[in-house]
Amino acid sequence: MFQTDRFIEECRNALRETNAHAAVRELVDRAVRDPSQIMRAVGEPQRAGVNTIYKADDLTILNLCWGPHMDIHPHNHNMWAVIGIYAGREQNMFYRRDGHGLVRHGTKELNVSDTAPLGKNIIHAVTNPLDQITAALHVYGGDFFATPRSEWDPKTLEEHPYDVEHTIQMFEASNARL
Numbered sequence: 178m179f180q181t182d183r184f185i186e187e188c189r190n191a192l193r194e195t196n197a198h199a200a201v202r203e204l205v206d207r208a209v210r211d212p213s214q215i216m217r218a219v220g221e222p223q224r225a226g227v228n229t230i231y232k233a234d235d236l237t238i239l240n241l242c243w244g245p246h247m248d249i250h251p252h253n254h255n256m257w258a259v260i261g262i263y264a265g266r267e268q269n270m271f272y273r274r275d276g277h278g279l280v281r282h283g284t285k286e287l288n289v290s291d292t293a294p295l296g297k298n299i300i301h302a303v304t305n306p307l308d309q310i311t312a313a314l315h316v317y318g319g320d321f322f323a324t325p326r327s328e329w330d331p332k333t334l335e336e337h338p339y340d341v342e343h344t345i346q347m348f349e350a351s352n353a354r355l
Contacts, residue, residue: 179215179217188201197318204316205259208263209290212263212289222312224310226352230314232322233320234323235318236317237315241312243267245309246305246307246308247348248303249302250302251328253328256297256321257317258294259315259316260315261292261313261316262287262311266287267303268306269285270303
């Protein structure tokens with residue numbers, strides 16, 4: 178049974194492992210195997226949003242809900258991450274730096290019960306391709322909100338500092354369309 182407090186404690190303990198990223202991936206993988214247990218603990222997704230479950234300098238856990246057909250432009254995290262889908266579907270487009278900008282580097286679709294580890298240097302864009310909310314546990318190896326990072330204009334692929342407030346506004350715009 179998924180319990181939020183227990184999950185936080187297990188993730189905190191995993192940070193002491195030699196490979197904390199892999200240890201957290203195992204925890205997220207186990208959690209999303211039974212999505213109904215997560216929904217029982219955090220509620221069924223009703224709105225798009227970035228819901229903080231836990232935040233510290235070395236660990237952030239989010240319940241992230243993408244609105245229908247919502248797109249988030251290319252961005253990086255500058256820390257490792259693990260994503261685990263418990264409702265809907267998430268499409269990731271990966272990029273790599275190439276001299277003056279970014280080039281597409283591949284895609285990965287995540288469905289219910291899928292997990293994906295993202296390395297510290299990963300750059301990706303995310304789309305919810307469905308007519309329903311997609312919900313996922315996102316665990317980051319640092320302070321997601323305070324760590325400086327970049328985002329790229331989706332049309333020009335011009336890099337600029339990541340703007341958390343702009344991203345939150347994108348979630349709110351998605352809710353206005355619901």
